[in-house]
Structures are given as C-alpha cells and as structure tokens.
Amino acid sequence: MKVFITRQIPETGLQLLRDAGISYTEHTEKRNLTPEELIAGCQGHDALLSVGGNKLNAEFLGACRHLKVIALMSAGYDNLDVGTAHMLNIPVGNTPGVLSNATADTAFLLMLAVSRKAFHMHKTIEKENGDSLTLRPTWA
Numbered sequence: 001m002k003v004f005i006t007r008q009i010p011e012t013g014l015q016l017l018r019d020a021g022i023s024y025t026e027h028t029e030k031r032n033l034t035p036e037e038l039i040a041g042c043q044g045h046d047a048l049l050s051v052g053g054n055k056l057n058a059e060f061l062g063a064c065r066h067l068k069v070i071a072l073m074s075a076g077y078d079n080l081d082v083g084t085a086h087m088l089n090i091p092v093g094n095t096p097g098v099l100s101n102a103t104a105d106t107a108f109l110l111m112l113a114v115s116r117k118a119f120h121m122h123k124t125i126e127k128e129n130g131d132s133l134t135l136r137p138t139w140a
Helices: 011-019 035-042 058-063 082-087 100-115 118-128
Strands: 002-005 023-026 047-050 069-072
Touching: 011 023, 035 058, 058 082, 100 118
Parallel strands: 002 023, 002 047, 047 069
Antiparallel strands: none
C-alpha cells in the first residue's frame, strides 16, 4: 500500500507506517495543496492522509475514485463530501475526540478570565502604561 500525506506529520506516525511496511509520499510544505496538486499527488497512491484544510469535494473524489481509504487528521468531516465518498465506496476515518480536552481547557480558561475581568484589566493596565507594558522578572 502507498499513502499520500498532505503535510508533514510527526516522525512517530511515519515510523508506524514504515514498521507496517507501508510506503508513503509526504508533502512537506506548510500550506494546503491546490485542488490540482492534491489530485496529482494522489495518483499512484492507494490511500490519502489529509492533514489541514484540503477540500475533498465531489470533483476530487471523482478524480481519485481509485483510493481505497481516506484518513482525516481532524475531528470532523467538514472538508469532505461524505456522501460522494460513500457512493464511491471509499471508507473514511477521522480522529474524533482528539480536541476534547483542549476545548474543555480553553472553555474553562475563558470562563475564568471573564469572571475575573482579566481582559478588561489587561486593557486598563496597557492604557495606564502607555500601551508599552514590559514585564521584567524581579531578579533582573
């Protein structure tokens, strides 16, 4: 099996592929591929690991109907035409729940910041110090 990966992934993920005897092509630029680049990249590959906001629409799926599986490195299916993938019998996987803890942490942080008026107080301090508040450690 040969996998096309749309962005760099951690070395541990690549090692898992190598250990399983799976070859891969990894797009290493830190940008989403154009639709044409994505279709061209998937040619000659059996699977796609989509990282980032690549649009996997009906046009892409029609051009890449040879794919045996699509894996999304995301919690949802926002960038994928699930109906077309299903119609073409291309199984799709994602990473549900991967952001649950981070989302809960952020929600709690925001509730605490609002309850303590942290943003308002930060702006007040900036105004009183001429918008150039520089924090220095006490030992400096």
